[in-house]
Amino acid sequence: MAEHGRGVAPSVRAYESLRAAVLHGEFRPGQALKPQELALAHGVSLAVVRECLLRLVGEGLAERLPNRGFVVPQAGDARWQVIAEARAAIEPTMLRMAISRGDLEWETRVRAAHHRLARTPPFERDDDVHFSDAWAAAHHAFHRALLDACGNDVLLDTFERLWTASELSRRWSAASTPTRDYLAEHRRLEQLALSRQGEAAAAALADHLAVTAAALADQATPAGHPPEDA
Amino acid sequence: MAEHGRGVAPSVRAYESLRAAVLHGEFRPGQALKPQELALAHGVSLAVVRECLLRLVGEGLAERLPNRGFVVPQAGDARWQVIAEARAAIEPTMLRMAISRGDLEWETRVRAAHHRLARTPPFERDDDVHFSDAWAAAHHAFHRALLDACGNDVLLDTFERLWTASELSRRWSAASTPTRDYLAEHRRLEQLALSRQGEAAAAALADHLAVTAAALADQATPAGHPPEDA
DNA sequence: CTAGCCCAGATAATCGATTTTTGGAAGAAC
DNA sequence: GTTCTTCCAAAAATCGATTATCTGGGCTAG
Numbered sequence: 390m391a392e393h394g395r396g397v398a399p400s401v402r403a404y405e406s407l408r409a410a411v412l413h414g415e416f417r418p419g420q421a422l423k424p425q426e427l428a429l430a431h432g433v434s435l436a437v438v439r440e441c442l443l444r445l446v447g448e449g450l451a452e453r454l455p456n457r458g459f460v461v462p463q464a465g466d467a468r469w470q471v472i473a474e475a476r477a478a479i480e481p482t483m484l485r486m487a488i489s490r491g492d493l494e495w496e497t498r499v500r501a502a503h504h505r506l507a508r509t510p511p512f513e514r515d516d517d518v519h520f521s522d523a524w525a526a527a528h529h530a531f532h533r534a535l536l537d538a539c540g541n542d543v544l545l546d547t548f549e550r551l552w553t554a555s556e557l558s559r560r561w562s563a564a565s566t567p568t569r570d571y572l573a574e575h576r577r578l579e580q581l582a583l584s585r586q587g588e589a590a591a592a593a594l595a596d597h598l599a600v601t602a603a604a605l606a607d608q609a610t611p612a613g614h615p616p617e618d619a
Numbered sequence: 620m621a622e623h624g625r626g627v628a629p630s631v632r633a634y635e636s637l638r639a640a641v642l643h644g645e646f647r648p649g650q651a652l653k654p655q656e657l658a659l660a661h662g663v664s665l666a667v668v669r670e671c672l673l674r675l676v677g678e679g680l681a682e683r684l685p686n687r688g689f690v691v692p693q694a695g696d697a698r699w700q701v702i703a704e705a706r707a708a709i710e711p712t713m714l715r716m717a718i719s720r721g722d723l724e725w726e727t728r729v730r731a732a733h734h735r736l737a738r739t740p741p742f743e744r745d746d747d748v749h750f751s752d753a754w755a756a757a758h759h760a761f762h763r764a765l766l767d768a769c770g771n772d773v774l775l776d777t778f779e780r781l782w783t784a785s786e787l788s789r790r791w792s793a794a795s796t797p798t799r800d801y802l803a804e805h806r807r808l809e810q811l812a813l814s815r816q817g818e819a820a821a822a823a824l825a826d827h828l829a830v831t832a833a834a835l836a837d838q839a840t841p842a843g844h845p846p847e848d849a
Numbered sequence: 850c851t852a853g854c855c856c857a858g859a860t861a862a863t864c865g866a867t868t869t870t871t872g873g874a875a876g877a878a879c
Numbered sequence: 880g881t882t883c884t885t886c887c888a889a890a891a892a893t894c895g896a897t898t899a900t901c902t903g904g905g906c907t908a909g
Contacts (some may be wrong), residue, residue: 398685398870412771424861434894436666443670447677456861456900457629478712486708508867543705543784547777554773602887628899630862654891664864669892686870686891 403431404441411450411461412553420452449554462557469558470602476551477598478531481591483539483548488587489506491538496583502527502534503579507572508555525556531575535582537595569600620781633661634671641680641691642783644790648694652681679784692787699788706781707828710762711821713769713778718817722769726813732757732764733809737802755786761805765812765824799830 407427424438431438442459445451450548452462487495506527513521520528529552536548574597581590634827637657646652654668661668672689674680682692684768712766717725736757750758759782804827 398892401685435861436893436895440669440673440892443673443677446672455631457902458861471771471773474771475777477775478716478771479709480773482708482712541701541704541708543701543781544708547705547709547780550777551773628862665891666863666865670862687872688891 399431399433400437400440402406403427403433403437404444406431407441408445408448408450411445412556414562416461418461418561420461422461424458424460438565449550450557464558464561466558466562466564469555469562469564472551472555472558473598473602476555477595477602479544479547479551480536480598482593483536483541483544484594485587485591486539486541486544487536488538488582488585488590489539491582495534495538498534498537499531499579499582502531503575506531506575509570519560529556531579629661629663630667630670633657633663633667634674636661637671638675638678638680641675642786642790646691648691648693650793651805652689652691654688654708679780694788694791696788696792696794699785699794702785702788702805703832706785707825707832709774709777709781710766710828711825713766713771713774714812714824715817715821716770716774717766717768718812718815718820720770720811725764725768728764728767729761729812730808732761733805736805737792741801747809750791759786761809765808 406480407422410416422442423443424435427438427441428435442451442453446459449462451459453459477545491499506524509524509527511520511524532552533545533548536545539545574593578590578593578597581593629712640646652672654672657668657671658665672681672683676683676689679692681689683689721729736754739751739754739757739821741750741754762782763775763778766775769775779834808820808823810825811823
């Protein structure tokens, strides 16, 4: 019934809009999120904007500087590398758990998610540097489906948090994205998971993430140019 | 200058007070956190209380039910077991990283934190069921010091989040706490870490957490025997 | 000429009041 | 006797305005 934003509370509408804007990179990392402007832009009061910003802070999509307002958190190659390492430390273990606990329902959802991901074009017609929204959603859904059967909602919450942070940093990464064969990596993950090869699947997922980190390290360390210069 | 709450912003004072109250178990899990009462009790307006509650939601110390206010999240044996499993999935890996990356500074802090923990009495005179605040702080500091050298602030943030959730659930757990030899387990962790035995230390930490989960599972099993049997 | 001080503009934090939503109770229809 | 509708009080969400705080530019003393 919620076809447009009609009927939805203003705070929800403003929150989702602002969240999408940050994730889409409409504000630069470090840029101030000015309540005044946002309130005007969304047609709500300062208090509502403040609430949205607080919620974004809770998700890691904004940072609060006391008495100095809110800014978009640091994002970029270095940050992405740290997040990829964290994911590489956590997600393989989750995948092992999921493979040992998953039932037929899980297998079915993994297969469905992979099918959608494989059939969704990664890029839109006029843009070959940023992934399409549809592909990003399918990508998220596939990884989530893989881990869903781990049976631990605390770990799944952690996964969601890291995924969000990862998406924000990827958006601001200077690293080249299209150099890898995501299709093959995802197909391999699906096959190893469905054939219940826990160790091999965990290793493949660790690689999937380590390759990202390594590529970023290569690009980030050589010259070491200052990230912010005034 | 900021020795008492004087000079500190009202929102900070109210936030810290409310956070401590929730962690100390002054509200039951599921109990409503009524803005009206809290505003009156802390001498601040509804807006400030609202901000505090939003921040607590971000930390996992409160839950938001849209249009129905805020409540203390579910806590207890079952929840603690889930959290312990999540920690067992993450922290051993972090410890391995810390042991391979830690320097002399890290060793020194681990040793100091362990000394303080070993010399802090776990219980206060008139209470032998809840750990003392000083011991809880030292316990946290020791575990944090162990993992500090992992070199990944995303993982460390995750640790802090899980620790907080763990503390809340432990407060509401019916499980018996004093049956274990924490002293020996912590000493063993310190020794293995300082002697750089990564695998053994990781295993010891996994045990440290698994024992908790197992004890809870025994007591929480649906058709199991009543907990008052020893 | 430099360093420290002070003032003004801008921005964040807070407040009290108003509007909207919710859950339950009272009453009518079947 | 049961079920559905209608109404109402309590609570959450939102607003506009006020107060406190920070930043940067200009001024004065040394």
